[in-house]
Amino acid sequence: xxxxxxxxxxxxxxxxxxxxxxxxxxxxxxxxxxxxxxxxxxxxxxxxxxxxxxxxxxxxxxxxxxxxxxxxxxxxxxxxxxxxxxxxxxxxxxxxxxxxxxxxxxxxxxxxxxxxxxxxxxxxxxxxxxxxxxxxxxxxxxxxxxxxxxxxxxxxxxxxxxxxxxxxxxxxxxxxxxxxxxxxxxxxxxxxxxxxxxxxxxxxxxxxxxxxxxxxxxxxxxxxxxxxxxxxxxxxxxxxxxxxxxxxxxxxxxxxxxxxxxxxxxxxxxxxxxxxxxxxxxxxxxxxxxxxxxxxxxxxxxxxxxxxxxxxxxxxxxxxxxxxxxxxxxxxxxxxxxxxxxxxxxxxxxxxxxxxxxxxxxxxxxxxxxxxxxxxxxxxxxxxxxxxxxxxxxxxxxxxxxxxxxxxxxxxxxxxxxxxxxxxxxxxxxxxxxxxxxxxxxxxxxxxxxxxxxxxxxxxxxxxxxxxxxxxxxxxxxxxxxxxxxxxxxxxxxxxxxxx
Ligand SMILES: Cc1cc2nc3c(=O)[nH]c(=O)nc-3n(C[C@H](O)[C@H](O)[C@H](O)COP(=O)(O)OP(=O)(O)OC[C@H]3O[C@@H](n4cnc5c(N)ncnc54)[C@H](O)[C@@H]3O)c2cc1C
Numbered sequence: 120x121x122x123x124x125x126x127x128x129x130x131x132x133x134x135x136x137x138x139x140x141x142x143x144x145x146x147x148x149x150x151x152x153x154x155x156x157x158x159x160x161x162x163x164x165x166x167x168x169x170x171x172x173x174x175x176x177x178x179x180x181x182x183x184x185x186x187x188x189x190x191x192x193x194x195x196x197x198x199x200x201x202x203x204x205x206x207x208x209x210x211x212x213x214x215x216x217x218x219x220x221x222x223x224x225x226x227x228x229x230x231x232x233x234x235x236x237x238x239x240x241x242x243x244x245x246x247x248x249x250x251x252x253x254x255x256x257x258x259x260x261x262x263x264x265x266x267x268x269x270x271x272x273x274x275x276x277x278x279x280x281x282x283x284x285x286x287x288x289x290x291x292x293x294x295x296x297x298x299x300x301x302x303x304x305x306x307x308x309x310x311x312x313x314x315x316x317x318x319x320x321x322x323x324x325x326x327x328x329x330x331x332x333x334x335x336x337x338x339x340x341x342x343x344x345x346x347x348x349x350x351x352x353x354x355x356x357x358x359x360x361x362x363x364x365x366x367x368x369x370x371x372x373x374x375x376x377x378x379x380x381x382x383x384x385x386x387x388x389x390x391x392x393x394x395x396x397x398x399x400x401x402x403x404x405x406x407x408x409x410x411x412x413x414x415x416x417x418x419x420x421x422x423x424x425x426x427x428x429x430x431x432x433x434x435x436x437x438x439x440x441x442x443x444x445x446x447x448x449x450x451x452x453x454x455x456x457x458x459x460x461x462x463x464x465x466x467x468x469x470x471x472x473x474x475x476x477x478x479x480x481x482x483x484x485x486x487x488x489x490x491x492x493x494x495x496x497x498x499x500x501x502x503x504x505x506x507x508x509x510x511x512x513x514x515x516x517x518x519x520x521x522x523x524x525x526x527x528x529x530x531x532x533x534x535x536x537x538x539x540x541x542x543x544x545x546x547x548x549x550x551x552x553x554x555x556x557x558x559x560x561x562x563x564x565x566x567x568x569x570x571x572x573x574x575x576x577x578x579x580x581x582x583x584x585x586x587x588x589x590x591x592x593x594x595x596x597x598x599x600x601x602x603x604x605x606x607x608x609x610x611x612x613x614x615x616x617x618x619x
Pocket of ligand 1: 245286288290296320321366587591593597617
């Protein structure tokens with residue numbers, strides 16, 4: 120394994136500066152505008168929270184408890200009107216071109232009020248990240264422009280990401296586990312495309328999406344070498360949407376079953392397969408995993424940000440309660456034990472935020488968003504109007520040579536060391552922040568007694584919602600192992616990770 124970030128010295132190690140303080144190291148390297156955008160995105164989210172999320176969060180949760188098949192179209196249409204489904208699509212592809220790093224403080228804000236609604240917006244960028252991670256510029260252009268059209272016409276065009284299967288969850292996201300995973304979604308190469316059979320489950324926004332970025336396998340015995348990513352559109356013959364899961368939390372955001380029965384996907388909907396990646400320096404297996412790593416390195420800090428929002432939501436409700444409630448003749452907020460507990464909660468949400476912010480810097484420099492963060496690219500894209508790109512880009516985006524060049528630049532250009540750093544930190548942020556969110560829910564309930572479990576006090580909902588964060592995007596246990604693999608493993612060469 121390659122040594123990253125640290126220099127082994129006997130039994131110890133000396134971390135590189137960028138590994139322990141990436142954000143500090145990034146000062147001057149990241150465009151200043153990207154940091155300004157983070158604040159602007161937060162302010163926008165606060166306005167949206169006041170106008171839409173807070174007034175509707177409990178009502179939607181109750182509605183879904185009464186009718187688990189209800190689809191929250193009115194919320195999706197509102198988010199579409201506010202422009203959130205195109206905000207983080209680069210202008211090159213018709214979007215508003217906000218820096219990807221600004222999305223995570225945005226979802227933190229939304230998540231303080233409702234994790235389900237934060238995910239109804241955030242998970243759009245899970246689907247889009249899968250698409251971008253294949254670096255198939257023609258399909259990125261085609262699908263993103265449909266999303267933009269959906270915004271203009273008022274008919275939302277959402278994109279889901281479909282990896283999980285009935286018998287394969289976390290293991291579908293790890294190359295070492297994928298070789299042993301019980302994946303069943305088969306893509307058989309036929310004349311002019313693929314014939315797909317299989318099922319995907321727990322696909323967020325599946326029922327609400329127009330496009331689905333599907334991960335399937337040409338050979339189920341060798342999934343790690345034969346992974347394909349296909350762009351599936353509603354209405355394709357052989358594709359249908361099945362049940363909606365009845366789940367514990369984040370009820371507003373549907374988790375859907377996608378069913379493929381002899382579903383023909385034409386060649387021009389193939390985002391990537393081993394054939395397309397020939398000529399790149401990594402093997403088919405390594406390239407497939409690089410794609411998945413690009414995705415989870417970008418989206419796991421997003422889960423960390425949602426968790427920070429949950430930790431903050433629980434803190435805010437606890438503080439509100441402590442300021443309103445008298446115990447033994449004085450306000451709870453004046454009892455020292457309550458002050459210590461609130462201080463602990465404040466510390467938890469701050470630690471959670473620090474992990475995702477640090478991770479955002481790391482990903483901005485080494486991961487999916489790194490290309491757009493080069494200062495010349497960033498300022499050029501930011502200063503030119505979208506209409507300028509609309510005139511010049513689509514023709515070149517459609518050319519096969521563009522995809523080839525971009526893949527060479529980005530995929531071959533990413534060093535293993537950087538990919539490992541981005542992946543390890545994404546896992547750190549994901550499990551640290553989600554565990555802290557759960558801890559804050561526990562502390563809030565401790566402080567609030569019986570009031571805490573009442574629906575209108577919101578904390579019981581935050582707890583139900585936050586639990587799901589520890590599971591999706593790879594369970595926290597598996598993310599711990601991934602951190603070990605990426606950040607510690609290189610210095611403990613005798614250790615075996617994911618091998619049993
Ligand atoms: C609300 C929600 C939304 C979701 N949205 C999406 C989506 O949009 N798209 C999508 O593709 N998926 C989605 N998922 C699926 C999600 O990514 C998976 O649930 C997650 O990756 C965990 O997989 P699993 O549930 O199969 O658990 P498993 O991976 O089966 O884990 C079960 C237990 O076994 C442990 N375990 C598993 N493998 C190992 C191992 N090798 N060694 C040691 N222990 C192991 C785990 O840590 C855990 O304790 C969603 C899930 C939820 C709950």
